[in-house]
Amino acid sequence: MSDGFDFDTTAVREQVRRLRDDERAIEGLPIRLVIALVVGVASLSVMMNMLSGVSGLAVTELDTQPTPEVVTPGEQAVDVRVVTSEGRPVAGATVVAKGETARLDGIVTAETDGNGTATLDLAPTLGPNQVDGTLRFEVKPPAGSEFVDRRGNTKLLVVAED
The missing domain is CATH 2.60.40.10 (Immunoglobulins)
Structure with a gap:
């Protein structure tokens, strides 16, 4: 009896093995976080500078x-x-x-x-x-x-x- 899903267990095991052995995500994550933080702070700084020039807020x-x-x-x-x-x-x-x-x-x-x-x-x-x-x-x-x-x-x- 089939439930409508056909799994290729060999392909699933291969995918799990590749993810487990891939170390790039662990090495790249801190650098990506630092870049995102720097870009976010720079964007916030630009927005705050623009808002401080709006006289309607003061x-x-x-x-x-x-x-x-x-x-x-x-x-x-x-x-x-x-x-x-x-x-x-x-x-x-x-x-x-x-x-x-x-x-x-x-x-x-x-x-x-x-x-x-x-x-x-x-x-x-x-x-x-x-x-x-x-x-x-x-x-x-x-x-x-x-x-x-x-x-x-x-x-x-x-x-x-x-």
Whole structure:
């Protein structure tokens, strides 16, 4: 009875003997590994060098610097300067003022000029028996830039008049 496989046992034994007696694989293996390692390290080095030149991977956090930092309730103009962590001004960013513990009627926006300064017309209010509060600023970086605004920014303190 046949299972569909016909083996030539003599040919199989000959193949096993040739593999057993062949020492080239053992001698050539370390050299091939060294060559593969060198080529792999060189390729990785080239790829890392290419990636380090891509500016989209590096981002710079932005912060706000309101002037003045402390105001009283009521209508007034506040200059907000947008800067990098190194203190360089950022032109073309949009500054958004929102109420926090002090209130604003809606949100107020303005775009920074060449010096990184935006002037916002704010009218903060405080609640009854509230002595102080804060307004927060968010920054929308210029489109296509390497800037981000992920962390909290400097807030504006609103203090009630005595």
